[in-house]
Amino acid sequence: MKITRNETQWQTLVKNQQTSGLTISDYCQQHHLSTSSFYTFKKKLGLTSNSFVRAKVIQQIEFMEEQPSITLSVG
Template sequence: MPKHKTAQQWFTLIEQQALSGLSITDFCQQHNLSTKSFYYHRAKHHKKKAPQKSQSSFVAAQPAVPAPVPQPPLLQFKHGQSTVLLPSTTDTLWLAESKSLTPITNLHHPKMPSKL
């Protein structure tokens, strides 16, 4: 290679060094390059590359959408025009006790019997 390298030649050398796995010092020794010149051209190369990279590496953030919380099915008790809705997870022993439903029935429909 001639003593003075073109920008394209430096670009090629910078890419080769990055792929070689060698340190910059070792790479420069193997290719008879000045480490000072290599660092200079590498910095110059990165300055040219930086604006393009920042534009192309932009990733638009997507807002997180909360997952819907599944609701248990409802138990529906009807008596006349009154309806009581309870989650299906309601304790069956609680449902079986007539005293448990008395406050609900008296509150919503005074004529509803205390036992279903």
């Protein structure tokens, strides 16, 4: 069964996704939304931002580079 949503409902869905911490794909899957429809309405509502890309961290590592020793001399 196809669900028809109005502009206000799509605006709420887009804003909720942005604050959810979920990727668009994950959010759409959890809320039974078509990702193509989501992107279409996001663009139509002017809620897209080309300068920011949300990334999902899947593994965090710590990298430490060994620093050379510093020798001080009193002259």
